[in-house]
Amino acid sequence: MARYFVELNYKGTDFHGWQVQPNAVTVQETLEKAFSLILREDVKIIGCGRTDTGVHAQQFFAHYDSENLSIPLEKLCYKLNSLLPKSIAIQRIFEVQNKTHARFDATSRTYKYYISKVKTPFDYEKSYFYPFALDLQKMNEASQLLMKYEDFTSFSKLHTDVKTNICQIRDAHWKENDELLIFTITADRFLRNMVRAIVGTLLEVGKNKCTVRDFQDIILAKDRARAGSSAPPEGLFLHKIAYPFIN
Numbered sequence: 001m002a003r004y005f006v007e008l009n010y011k012g013t014d015f016h017g018w019q020v021q022p023n024a025v026t027v028q029e030t031l032e033k034a035f036s037l038i039l040r041e042d043v044k045i046i047g048c049g050r051t052d053t054g055v056h057a058q059q060f061f062a063h064y065d066s067e068n069l070s071i072p073l074e075k076l077c078y079k080l081n082s083l084l085p086k087s088i089a090i091q092r093i094f095e096v097q098n099k100t101h102a103r104f105d106a107t108s109r110t111y112k113y114y115i116s117k118v119k120t121p122f123d124y125e126k127s128y129f130y131p132f133a134l135d136l137q138k139m140n141e142a143s144q145l146l147m148k149y150e151d152f153t154s155f156s157k158l159h160t161d162v163k164t165n166i167c168q169i170r171d172a173h174w175k176e177n178d179e180l181l182i183f184t185i186t187a188d189r190f191l192r193n194m195v196r197a198i199v200g201t202l203l204e205v206g207k208n209k210c211t212v213r214d215f216q217d218i219i220l221a222k223d224r225a226r227a228g229s230s231a232p233p234e235g236l237f238l239h240k241i242a243y244p245f246i247n
Helices: 027-039 073-083 136-148 194-206 212-221
Strands: 002-010 056-066 088-096 108-116 169-177 180-187 236-242
Touching: 002 027, 027 056, 027 073, 027 088, 073 088, 108 194, 136 169, 136 180, 136 194, 136 212, 180 194, 194 212, 194 236
Parallel strands: 056 236
Antiparallel strands: 002 056, 002 088, 108 180, 108 236, 169 180
């Protein structure tokens, strides 16, 4: 039995998130069916994390164990891409040590959230159309506060099964690029719905409906009801996963 890492990306529009769930099409289920069919064995895929319905992944890692050593990994990658839907692409597959874990060995995760200031028919599934004026300076001031705290209960989905709401945020900032506003955030881990809740609250800051001090008070309150509404999923991308053994 050998363990393999899979690097892939996917467009989340057609999926109810990453994780297998009853009566819904998910990325994990789609991958497991494809791997099992080609390798002719029952394959369980473990992802580096979860993404919610409609959320995309520019980079995603997963691992699986297999006894089938007869198919070269490059050929396996080609066969999988021929079988998988257009919304999922396998970039590479490589062998790792047997105890290497896609989720637990990741050292950081980076998300990007894209807001489009103009309406375009080509990007409506990949960005949030938001044509209103925003104070980007105040949004960046509020973003800097995220790195001063560790408990992000105020931005977590309620009644989840996690043991702690502690996260170490290493970077959070907004950048304007032509007609796009891009929010980048990096942390060791993220809570369910956390990035979308942060973005939704920062938009309230940008509209001057919430001050930078109010944003700080929301963090300290540890109360989801105090934060803003979650931003829509189509603007959110899991951008990069870092591991100590991958450049």
